[in-house]
Amino acid sequence: MKFTFAPESRPLDGFTIKRAIARGGFGEVYYALTDSGKEVAIKLLQDNLEVELRGVSQCLNLKHPNLVTLFDIKQDGEGDHWIVMEFVGGKTLDRVVHENPNGLPLDEVLAWLDGIAAGIGFLHDRGIVHRDLKPANIFRENGIVKVGDVGLSKFIAPSRRSAHTQSVGTVYYMAPEVAKGRYGREVDVYSLAVILYELLTGKVPFDGETTAEILMKHLTERPNLAPISPNLRQVLEIALEKDPERRTSDVLELARQFRAAATQQVASEDLKTDDKVLGAESSPDFHEIHAERLWICAQLRELLDKARELETAADRDRAWSQKQPHIEELVKQAREIRTKAFNRDNRLWDYSAEGTFASVLTVADKFHKLASPRLPILDYADTQPYEKPAAAKPAPQRPSMFPNPKRPASRWEKACYTTGRSVSGLLSLWQRHPLLLIGAAVAILIWTMPRGVSANVMSAGRGMSFLWVVFGVVVTIELFRGVSRGVDWLFLPERSSSTESHGRSTGHGHQQPHQQWRAESSSRLHAAAFRAVNPNTVREISWRRRITELSGSLATAGLATALVTAVLAYVTQFFGSTALVGQFAAGTLLGSWGLLIVSKLREGLPRERYIDRMLLAGVGVLVGVALFQLDGWLLIDLPTDGWSQKQSLLAMTSTSLSGNPQHILAESYVAFFATLFFFRRWWWHTDSFRAHRFRVLSVCLTAIVGALAARAWGFPVLWGTVWAASLSSVVQLAAVWTPREQRR
Amino acid sequence: MLSFLRHSPVVSRPTTQGAMSAIWIDGVGCFWLSQKDRVTIGGPGAPSAKPDDERETADLAILSDLKQRHATIVRNGEGYLLEAHGTARVAGRDVLERAALNDGAMIELGRSVRLRFRQPSALSLSARLDFVSDHRPTQSVDGVVLLADTCLLGSGDENHVVCHDWLGQILLVRQGAELWCRSRQALTINGHRLGSGRRLQSGDVVSGEDSRFRIEIPN
Numbered sequence: 001m002k003f004t005f006a007p008e009s010r011p012l013d014g015f016t017i018k019r020a021i022a023r024g025g026f027g028e029v030y031y032a033l034t035d036s037g038k039e040v041a042i043k044l045l046q047d048n049l050e051v052e053l054r055g056v057s058q059c060l061n062l063k064h065p066n067l068v069t070l071f072d073i074k075q076d077g078e079g080d081h082w083i084v085m086e087f088v089g090g091k092t093l094d095r096v097v098h099e100n101p102n103g104l105p106l107d108e109v110l111a112w113l114d115g116i117a118a119g120i121g122f123l124h125d126r127g128i129v130h131r132d133l134k135p136a137n138i139f140r141e142n143g144i145v146k147v148g149d150v151g152l153s154k155f156i157a158p159s160r161r162s163a164h165t166q167s168v169g170t171v172y173y174m175a176p177e178v179a180k181g182r183y184g185r186e187v188d189v190y191s192l193a194v195i196l197y198e199l200l201t202g203k204v205p206f207d208g209e210t211t212a213e214i215l216m217k218h219l220t221e222r223p224n225l226a227p228i229s230p231n232l233r234q235v236l237e238i239a240l241e242k243d244p245e246r247r248t249s250d251v252l253e254l255a256r257q258f259r260a261a262a263t264q265q266v267a268s269e270d271l272k273t274d275d276k277v278l279g280a281e282s283s284p285d286f287h288e289i290h291a292e293r294l295w296i297c298a299q300l301r302e303l304l305d306k307a308r309e310l311e312t313a314a315d316r317d318r319a320w321s322q323k324q325p326h327i328e329e330l331v332k333q334a335r336e337i338r339t340k341a342f343n344r345d346n347r348l349w350d351y352s353a354e355g356t357f358a359s360v361l362t363v364a365d366k367f368h369k370l371a372s373p374r375l376p377i378l379d380y381a382d383t384q385p386y387e388k389p390a391a392a393k394p395a396p397q398r399p400s401m402f403p404n405p406k407r408p409a410s411r412w413e414k415a416c417y418t419t420g421r422s423v424s425g426l427l428s429l430w431q432r433h434p435l436l437l438i439g440a441a442v443a444i445l446i447w448t449m450p451r452g453v454s455a456n457v458m459s460a461g462r463g464m465s466f467l468w469v470v471f472g473v474v475v476t477i478e479l480f481r482g483v484s485r486g487v488d489w490l491f492l493p494e495r496s497s498s499t500e501s502h503g504r505s506t507g508h509g510h511q512q513p514h515q516q517w518r519a520e521s522s523s524r525l526h527a528a529a530f531r532a533v534n535p536n537t538v539r540e541i542s543w544r545r546r547i548t549e550l551s552g553s554l555a556t557a558g559l560a561t562a563l564v565t566a567v568l569a570y571v572t573q574f575f576g577s578t579a580l581v582g583q584f585a586a587g588t589l590l591g592s593w594g595l596l597i598v599s600k601l602r603e604g605l606p607r608e609r610y611i612d613r614m615l616l617a618g619v620g621v622l623v624g625v626a627l628f629q630l631d632g633w634l635l636i637d638l639p640t641d642g643w644s645q646k647q648s649l650l651a652m653t654s655t656s657l658s659g660n661p662q663h664i665l666a667e668s669y670v671a672f673f674a675t676l677f678f679f680r681r682w683w684w685h686t687d688s689f690r691a692h693r694f695r696v697l698s699v700c701l702t703a704i705v706g707a708l709a710a711r712a713w714g715f716p717v718l719w720g721t722v723w724a725a726s727l728s729s730v731v732q733l734a735a736v737w738t739p740r741e742q743r744r
Numbered sequence: 745m746l747s748f749l750r751h752s753p754v755v756s757r758p759t760t761q762g763a764m765s766a767i768w769i770d771g772v773g774c775f776w777l778s779q780k781d782r783v784t785i786g787g788p789g790a791p792s793a794k795p796d797d798e799r800e801t802a803d804l805a806i807l808s809d810l811k812q813r814h815a816t817i818v819r820n821g822e823g824y825l826l827e828a829h830g831t832a833r834v835a836g837r838d839v840l841e842r843a844a845l846n847d848g849a850m851i852e853l854g855r856s857v858r859l860r861f862r863q864p865s866a867l868s869l870s871a872r873l874d875f876v877s878d879h880r881p882t883q884s885v886d887g888v889v890l891l892a893d894t895c896l897l898g899s900g901d902e903n904h905v906v907c908h909d910w911l912g913q914i915l916l917v918r919q920g921a922e923l924w925c926r927s928r929q930a931l932t933i934n935g936h937r938l939g940s941g942r943r944l945q946s947g948d949v950v951s952g953e954d955s956r957f958r959i960e961i962p963n
Contacts, residue, residue, distance in 0.1 A: 002956075003770055003956070006949060006956075006958075007768055007770075007949055007956075007957075007958035008947070008949075008958060018768045018774065018958075019768035019769060019770050019771075019772075019773075019774065019957070019958070020770035020771055020956075021771065022771060031768075031774075033883070037882070037883065039883055039884060087884065089773075089880075089884045089886075095908075098908075141878070142878035143878070573821060576893055577867070577868060577869060577892070577893040577894065578866065578867050578868065578869070579867045579868070579894075582867075632928075634867075635894075635915050635917075635926050635927075635928070637917060637919065637924075637941075
């Protein structure tokens with residue numbers, strides 16, 4: 001929506017426009033403050049018809065709580081007229097209807113109706129017809145309904161309607177006789193009836209594509225009253241009569257009829273629910289039973305009152321045992337009443353009788369407890385026969401690793417078993433790390449408490465999340481070990497014997513040459529030999545194996561990324577907002593995947609160092625572009641200092657720095673990742689023949705390269721460093737590693 | 745608070761209190777933004793003798809029978825707490841010292857003031873206070889945004905400032921003490937095109953295709 005006047009403009013002396021409120025059929029409405037701070041709504045009259053001004057002037061001194069008060073009419077320097085009126089906050093009825101597309105509850109409808117009817121009734125009493133009653137004109141602030149645009153309605157005959165001032169919104173509520181230029185107060189009755197229809201159902205009775213279509217429907221079509229409940233149907237039917245003569249004559253009369261019908265409806269609904277509970281309203285003795293029920297309740301209540309009196313007296317005199325017979329007597333009476341009621345008709349005993357009865361019993365219980373002397377507490381401990389612990393049973397024989405020891409297990413079986421055992425081993429983790437489990441239990445406890453039972457518990461909970469991290473690391477390592485062992489089984493060559501532990505088999509004549517080598521390697525190898533088998537070793541790796549290992553690594557990288565991000569998010573205050581967490585995780589994941597994919601596809605091939613580096617740098621470019629896109633999509637800003645950006649290579653070589661020093665350029669993203677990926681030998685992180693599964697030194701070195709790259713390209717240094725370090729960690733954790741003695 | 749009693753009635757009278765910024769949005773309303781980690785809520789208090797005495801009144805001074813400082817909303821790294829200095833209830837429970845505020849919690853202060861605490865966006869720590877009872881500061885305000893990192897303006901319920909008829913979304917991002925404006929749609933600030941984002945200064949008018957608002961930032 002475009003408005004003529006800008007905020008803070010002062011078309012009228014003494015009034016400062018703060019914002020536009022809406023555009024109505026008669027002009028733009030603004031919220032303005034007077035110089036002393038009074039808030040008002042001011043409305044610009046678009047064309048100054050004399051007749052309009054007269055209409056408003058008529059209403060200028062009308063006072064009613066349900067009408068928006070007019071303060072003044074003023075003329076600005078250009079001769080335009082402004083109406084100064086009361087500012088009403090709160091929702092318009094229009095908005096309320098919008099929020100309740102299936103109609104409002106009946107009591108809400110009645111609340112609105114009363115206010116509207118009172119306001120319009122007052123206007124009619126003063127001889128004024130509103131003529132433009134519609135939900136957009138009706139407000140409710142502080143529970144008071146107010147009708148606006150009083151005296152403003154033009155003579156809205158369609159023939160005189162101009163496209164600019166006539167909004168379609170008005171036509172929905174326009175009485176048919178308006179087309180003939182007739183404006184009695186029945187016009188307002190009709191509009192109010194349309195509004196009531198809309199409030200009840202959420203839809204206007206006559207809708208259409210064009211103004212003409214809607215007008216035609218108003219003139220000819222009968223409203224569909226099927227969605228309206230039967231009691232109200234008749235009221236609305238008369239109020240929506242096409243002929244003003246036959247229509248309900250007055251808004252107050254409409255409101256009265258509507259309210260009467262509505263209460264009748266509510267009453268009949270109540271009766272219906274009652275009927276459901278009893279299931280016997282139609283039976284002739286219904287009223288008799290009802291009376292009987294009341295009588296029973298009254299009797300019980302009397303008994304309860306007596307019991308309470310006794311209780312107070314006993315409490316005062318400490319005479320619980322003396323008064324006990326009295327209360328027993330009361331309970332007896334109550335029981336008699338109940339038995340009688342059930343004998344006559346079980347419908348006589350209802351919920352409230354049961355409740356009162358239970359209360360009497362509760363009081364009696366109290367007497368019983370306090371009157372009887374306290375019984376000595378029996379100590380059963382001595383009477384328990386002492387049972388000697390059974391002699392330690394011999395530990396059950398561990399079942400053989402595989403069900404049929406005669407048949408050598410297949411690799412799949414071994415792989416599944418090893419993986420499965422490590423997973424089940426997790427369940428017995430507490431045996432190995434009891435403290436960890438206790439800590440975890442406490443952490444879970446605190447975690448699941450409603451957030452912030454008190455601030456202290458909350459901060460304790462944050463401390464505990466550290467335990468979670470430790471727990472997570474252990475679990476991940478265990479899982480990883482299990483899975484990698486399982487994977488090992490898959491890729492180790494089939495063995496002739498069914499030996500369970502790998503790495504100890506002896507070579508056999510029928511093994512292939514490289515298996516022979518592997519068998520030899522099971523004994524200790526020279527350091528020189530280790531060195532000879534490094535990521536640069538050329539070897540043959542099948543595509544199938546590459547892809548299998550790669551997919552495993554990619555999945556693990558996901559886990560590791562989540563872990564690293566969680567550590568950063570919970571243990572440190574590294575991230576300022578949730579969006580930054582997402583950006584960080586996405587960067588780490590994409591980067592590590594890129595690195596893992598390139599390295600795995602190049603693994604074992606003759607090492608062309610610069611080809612590898614260029615490939616990695618290319619991946620870095622892609623990652624940078626992706627992250628820049630994500631940055632834009634999440635609309636985030638990495639926390640940075642303007643200084644490092646101004647001093648960066650980019651700033652020196654290009655003039656494309658935007659006016660916003662906080663915003664990381666696409667160039668920065670791309671250059672940072674390309675540099676980081678180019679200057680590290682990532683295959684030493686990812687190759688299955690790397691020296692160590694996880695090398696902290698590599699992480700540190702990468703972090704330094706990250707810091708330098710970030711510094712050079714105007715990327716946030718802290719983020720660069722942390723991103724590099726986490727990439728290195730994730731990649732090392734995720735990549736497959738072959739123990740030295742198994743390398744071949 | 746009651747600043748018009750102290751200032752001569754001139755045009756550039758501040759419309760907000762203390763350190764609150766205000767955004768006036770066409771067709772939507774007026775929202776206040778607070779960047780402080782601790783926001784005090786209280787009654788209007790007596791007009792102070794000293795013209796610039798901001799210590800006495802609360803950050804959010806509501807015309808009500810509350811104590812001068814009735815409660816404080818505190819933002820820590822994880823969420824929001826309400827510290828009660830007078831009678832207060834959060835989500836129907838009496839608050840003795842402090843209580844955590846979760847999205848949708850009803851804050852009842854004193855006898856009749858009711859505010860609803862909303863944290864509409866999962867992507868942002870920022871929160872919003874809605875006025876439920878009819879108590880307001882001296883002028884009508886539609887909500888108070890407790891700005892942690894970002895403030896989202898748009899048509900959906902996930903926005904801090906819900907602007908029903910808007911097509912696009914506008915972000916106010918906090919950069920230290922500064923406020924930046926960003927959006928995916930083409931915006932102009934005071935008639936100049938907004939690039940990837942710009943710092944907002946007091947009095948800036950931000951306009952989009954179907955939206956316009958003005959911001960007032962206290963110095």
